Amino acid sequence: MIGALREGVALVEMVFFKETKGLLEKTYPDEDLSFYLMLAGAITNELFGTPNPEERFVVFRRENREVIEKEMGKLADKLPHLRNALTDALRVQALCDNQEGVEDPGVLQAAEALGILQKDRPLPLPSAFMTLVRGLGEAYQLVVAPVQISPEEDQSLLH
DSSP, X not given: OHHHHHHXXXXXXXXXXXXXXXXXXXXXXXXXXXXXXXXXXXXXXHHTTOOXXXXXXXXXXXXXXXXXXXXXXXXXXXXXXXXXXXXXXXXXXXXXXXXTTOOOTHHHHHHHHTTOSOTTSOOOOHHHHHHHHHHHHHHTTSSOOOOOOOHHHHHHHHO
């Protein structure tokens, strides 16, 4: 179950990355694709508390710290349509971490300080979270929804 929930969190991260990259392209029109990708990745990793330890990412993060923090401060206003999904994903991530013996409330506290975490939103049950994730994945064309087939079609697949 934890594996499936983590995949759901990863999908929310992908959507967030995609949206953030689009915002950065508009904000910094004179930069190149690698800058947008690196900055969107750094912001995503920062929000989810998963900084990339590879040297080039560490250097980018250090050299662009002010830009990262400035852009993170705008997230709640720029991506209000993702707040529910981000809130649920960050909480599910924290629950998964807790089940695996990792305690780090810092990610949730940071998201709250940025205005992203919706404290009044109920904690998602696994099935509700996975339903939200599937809908998000479909909307962003990152997953294909399963299609209901009739019993006749099901039987014809067996022959």
